[in-house]
Amino acid sequence: MSLWLSSSNVSTTAFTCTSTQTILVAVIISLLLRYAWDQVRKGRNLPPGPVGWPLLANLSVLRRSAHASLAELSQRYGDVTSLYIGRRLVVVLSSYAVIREAFVKQGDVFAGRPQLFIDDLSDEHKGIITTDGRQWKQLRKFALVALRQVGMGKPKMERLIADEVSGLLGMFRDTGGRAFDPRRAVVTSVANVVCRMLFGVRYEHDDADFAALLHDLDATFELARNASVLNFAPLLRFVPGGAARRDYVAIDAGVQRLKAFIDAHVGAHEATYDPGHARDITDLFLAEMKKADADAEVYNVEQLKIFLLNLFVGGTMTTFLTIRCSLRFLSEHKSIQKKVQAELEEVIGSGRLPRFQDRKNLPYTEATIMEVQRFGPVVPLGIVHCNTEHTSLRGYEIPKHAVVFANIWSLHMSKEFWGDPETFRPERFFDGTGSLMRPDNLLPFSIGRRVCPGEALAKMELVLFITSILQHFTLTLEAEEELPRDAARGKAWNKKPIAPAAYYITARVRC
Ligand code: HEM
Numbered sequence: 001m002s003l004w005l006s007s008s009n010v011s012t013t014a015f016t017c018t019s020t021q022t023i024l025v026a027v028i029i030s031l032l033l034r035y036a037w038d039q040v041r042k043g044r045n046l047p048p049g050p051v052g053w054p055l056l057a058n059l060s061v062l063r064r065s066a067h068a069s070l071a072e073l074s075q076r077y078g079d080v081t082s083l084y085i086g087r088r089l090v091v092v093l094s095s096y097a098v099i100r101e102a103f104v105k106q107g108d109v110f111a112g113r114p115q116l117f118i119d120d121l122s123d124e125h126k127g128i129i130t131t132d133g134r135q136w137k138q139l140r141k142f143a144l145v146a147l148r149q150v151g152m153g154k155p156k157m158e159r160l161i162a163d164e165v166s167g168l169l170g171m172f173r174d175t176g177g178r179a180f181d182p183r184r185a186v187v188t189s190v191a192n193v194v195c196r197m198l199f200g201v202r203y204e205h206d207d208a209d210f211a212a213l214l215h216d217l218d219a220t221f222e223l224a225r226n227a228s229v230l231n232f233a234p235l236l237r238f239v240p241g242g243a244a245r246r247d248y249v250a251i252d253a254g255v256q257r258l259k260a261f262i263d264a265h266v267g268a269h270e271a272t273y274d275p276g277h278a279r280d281i282t283d284l285f286l287a288e289m290k291k292a293d294a295d296a297e298v299y300n301v302e303q304l305k306i307f308l309l310n311l312f313v314g315g316t317m318t319t320f321l322t323i324r325c326s327l328r329f330l331s332e333h334k335s336i337q338k339k340v341q342a343e344l345e346e347v348i349g350s351g352r353l354p355r356f357q358d359r360k361n362l363p364y365t366e367a368t369i370m371e372v373q374r375f376g377p378v379v380p381l382g383i384v385h386c387n388t389e390h391t392s393l394r395g396y397e398i399p400k401h402a403v404v405f406a407n408i409w410s411l412h413m414s415k416e417f418w419g420d421p422e423t424f425r426p427e428r429f430f431d432g433t434g435s436l437m438r439p440d441n442l443l444p445f446s447i448g449r450r451v452c453p454g455e456a457l458a459k460m461e462l463v464l465f466i467t468s469i470l471q472h473f474t475l476t477l478e479a480e481e482e483l484p485r486d487a488a489r490g491k492a493w494n495k496k497p498i499a500p501a502a503y504y505i506t507a508r509v510r511c
Pocket of ligand 1: 128129130140194310311314315316318319322378379382383384444445446447449450451452453454455457458
């Protein structure tokens with residue numbers, strides 16, 4: 001027994017010694033590699049930034065909110081920062097001036113999209129959002145024309161949105177003053193606007209299948225952000241039990257479900273297609289496909305499906321999240337809510353619903369919507385770009401195919417620009433004479449060749465949904481613990497693995 005014990009002690013000591021040596025050697029090699037890499041970086045004249053450990057290379061910046069971590073780096077290294085994340089060179093642009101220099105002055109060079117793991121999984125190099133070059137140019141042009149043809153920016157679209165606004169007001173009224181989670185009602189209304197444009201259909205608020213689809217979409221959108229670990233270290237998806245594996249499985253399932261939804265609509269449209277009568281954007285695309293001189297590489301059914309997926313996701317999630325932010329901020333800031341309501345009362349009264357053109361006479365309301373978008377940018381890092389050729393920016397070299405983030409969050413939270421960025425204060429948008437200003441540092445839709453093509457639609461939706469809700473209801477934020485047992489019809493809606501914090505409000509009827 002004692003022999004066994006002592007021999008065991010010897011081997012344990014030997015093991016400890018060896019493992020300490022191994023760790024020491026690994027640390028020394030890592031330090032040497034890190035030093036060598038730093039020298040290489042300096043020699044290449046890349047924008048300044050942290051060096052990062054070999055293999056992991058700054059992956060930790062993605063662990064928390066990536067936009068906030070990258071904003072911290074830009075405070076240390078400047079408006080153009082570079083760092084390796086995994087094996088990818090990432091360039092972060094953090095001021096309006098430098099984003100403009102890249103996306104507008106060098107618009108063609110920076111209009112590329114890098115190939116990222118999650119994008120490949122969902123978009124398969126098709127559609128409009130994750131492609132570039134000839135295909136993207138044609139589809140983007142088509143998207144802008146098609147969106148206008150179905151009414152974007154026109155009274156026809158306003159009528160369509162007004163229908164969904166009425167449905168949403170009904171849902172709020174049905175809560176009877178009890179606390180509820182507004183997610184399901186809001187996302188259904190916003191998704192219906194997009195579904196009517198794309199597929200010519202709408203869904204009832206109590207449609208369980210549609211609710212489940214939107215629930216998945218919400219979760220998938222949250223997980224599949226550009227600044228996700230999976231995009232920079234995709235091999236981590238093979239680590240059993242790891243977070244990256246869980247995310248991968250959830251994203252894959254969510255994407256498959258969305259694709260099945262789109263496939264069904266495309267199939268139904270193909271079966272009932274009438275060349276003389278375009279019902280919606282799907283029909284417009286089918287018509288384009290059938291033209292004798294159509295570019296078959298760009299206009300085919302597989303492209304159509306991803307194109308529709310892009311517009312469905314891009315058009316639903318962003319507007320939904322912005323309205324969600326509005327309800328949260330306004331129910332929290334009662335005095336601001338009251339000011340908006342007073343302006344609505346004075347300009348519109350209670351006899352009719354607000355119209356889009358009313359916004360010209362509603363400066364405080366407009367300022368409030370701008371403040372919502374500043375304070376809660378729903379795509380804080382925009383959609384990632386890449387430079388399609390080697391270029392220079394602010395005197396630094398940017399090698400071809402760098403992953404380029406425009407940190408919208410940095411602009412919106414700049415202390416130098418706003419003074420008190422962490423305060424929700426619509427008054428900041430008025431100059432000394434009381435006129436409404438639109439500062440450059442407010443950039444929720446990005447700029448340049450890739451600027452959001454749905455901006456006009458989104459602005460109309462935000463004005464109509466937010467003003468109509470405040471015209472009819474006074475919103476109050478409910479603390480979680482004060483909720484009655486059956487408070488949320490959306491309780492099941494909350495049971496998702498990763499989601500922005502849920503909140504509950506009450507909507508007290510005003511008119
Ligand atoms: C509040 C609502 C919205 C916000 C904040 C928003 C924001 C953005 C941003 C920041 C981008 C990235 C631009 C870039 O790459 O530099 C973008 C792109 C895009 N958005 Fe929006 N968006 C909104 C609503 C919409 C709507 C309603 C639609 C369609 C109906 C839409 C469709 C798209 C598409 C297709 C792209 C990709 C454009 C391209 O790659 O060329 N968005 N959006």
